[in-house]
Amino acid sequence: MTNVLRLTLVDPDDDSRSELKSKLLSLDSVWLEADCSRYEFFPEIMEQTTPDVAVITLDSDFDKATRLIERCVSLCPDAVILAASESTDGHLILQAMRAGAREFLTLPLSAEDLTATISRVASQKFGGGEGAARGCEVIACLGATGGVGTTSAAVNLGCILASRPGNTVALIDLDLALGDADVFLDAIPDYTLADMVQNISRLDIQLLKQSLTKHSSGLYLLPRPVELQDTSMVDEGSLRKVVGLMKASFTHLVIDVSKYYSAVDMAAIDMATRILLVTQLDLPCLRNVVRLMMNFEEYEGLQDKVNIVVNRAGLESGQISLKKAKETIGREVFALLPNDYRTMVEVRNNGVPLIKQAPRAPLTQAYVDLADKISAPPPEEAGEEAKKGGESKWIKFFGGSKS
Known part of the structure; x- marks a missing residue:
């Protein structure tokens, strides 16, 4: 509930x-x-x-x-x-x-x-006590640029959250033109976001769940439209209605936002309770993080919802050091996901999430830690470890970074 x-x-x-x-x-x-x-x-x-x-x-x-x-x-x-x-x-x-x-x-x-x-x-x-019903955590996954692993983060985080008792989790693929969350899950959906929008006036909770594609991990998927011309059906108002109904149906809603930052994308970002901004330790990505954070200043309270997630950390060449990256963006890093290209290619090509394909891999454990941090109640006072984000546990994997 x-x-x-x-x-x-x-x-x-x-x-x-x-x-x-x-x-x-x-x-x-x-x-x-x-x-x-x-x-x-x-x-x-x-x-x-x-x-x-x-x-x-x-x-x-x-x-x-x-x-x-x-x-x-x-x-x-x-x-x-x-x-x-x-x-x-x-x-x-x-x-x-x-x-x-x-x-x-x-x-x-x-x-x-x-x-x-x-x-x-x-x-x-x-109510507001321990016995109170849980609110729906709406997690928007954004990318500092294309190809940084935003969809990987959205899909694998969603599957890990869905595998836990008491959670009901859905993923919306909001990359309306080129989204591929269905490929990551080896799913052939019967219905898409365009179908939902077309039938929004008669949707109820039961019809919604019947229309979603359920993965073996427990994750429900609402994929992007099949036909490019159908992307125009999805506008800001219709997305808000779909998200409103899904919030009444799930404990967690993960939205894989496109890289266009359109009005539809910004509506999703506005509705999110938490924003994961996925980046890599290179100059173009970090500059885009700064640029995005400056633009988010125009929206009240938006910056406070943003958590920086560094993907492919520990890549041996061409990376800026974590210390220099934090100085550049002026924010702490919420989580570090280690570089493991071979495992990620395997899971993507097989259409099997990390939690199923490689449950013991360091990358999978980093995602488990990320899910733990999202699920944990916020501490009354953030201690030094909380301020360091996910870096302390995984820093030993990230040798060879450059200043």
């Missing part, structure tokens, strides 16, 4: 319902399971969807709406009922609350009020 609220809405007024839907769909923390234009049909929708939250507007027929609130409380006692109206009459509000509404929303609803209400409901539903 994840901290995304599944929500249903009933409002007989088309304009009001459309405005409410638009505001709800703009939130990453909710998934709109269904909306309805008739009070009398809503109980059946509640029984079928068993949502976390039901929004019931009162203005079309107050008496019908309050009776509906009572019915919904009886049908779905665990659902939080939110009553909504343009009226601020105290008597009306009291009646709605007595019928079973948990909160009252004044229309037209501001984005700030809606966000605050949803946050309160999520806190009530999920």
Whole structure:
């Protein structure tokens, strides 16, 4: 279970319902399971969807709406009922609350009020202690340039996370034109991201999981479109809807972002809770890291989500030293992945992830360590070892680097 609220809405007024839907769909923390234009049909929708939250507007027929609130409380006692109206009459509000509404929303609803209400409901539903439901960790894997191993990182990290008890993990291949995550997993998917976008209006959690390709490691894959012309179907809004539903279905969502940094890519980066920026220890890559970090300054809080992952560390020739690299980018390194070209070529050509093909290889263990660091709760105070990222354990493998 994840901290995304599944929500249903009933409002007989088309304009009001459309405005409410638009505001709800703009939130990453909710998934709109269904909306309805008739009070009398809503109980059946509640029984079928068993949502976390039901929004019931009162203005079309107050008496019908309050009776509906009572019915919904009886049908779905665990659902939080939110009553909504343009009226601020105290008597009306009291009646709605007595019928079973948990909160009252004044229309037209501001984005700030809606966000605050949803946050309160999520806190009530999920709590904040050890027994609270887990939030979905959305991990965006970026590359400082092409060919640095971003897809390798996304696929192998996803497979390791998926192999662990209690995790449900999905991978979205967002390199819409040339993505090859399916090749790394030797998968022939029936459906792609384009199919999801085309059918987004009728998607639910069950249909979503049936449409994804499941690997033997437990990782679910949503691949890039097959036809190049289908890439235009995927835009920023449709991606947000797909990610919103997937957040309600999985504990971890890994997104293999393309190297174009398009509006679609930036939407994925914005929705991520953690960003892994994959680079190598050469000057073009490190310069791009600096350039990207400077651009990320324009987006509030984005830089704080970025973790630097150095791939192919220990390559014998042409590499800048780790110390010099950290001075250049002005940031600590979160993880080091040792160079093991032979093993990586094998796993890619065989379509088998590292955890299956070479579970004892140092490279595989470095990925296991990376998964551990991602899964571990953040320490209250980062000690010296935490600040050093993954370098202490693997530094012995990285001889021969140059200043």
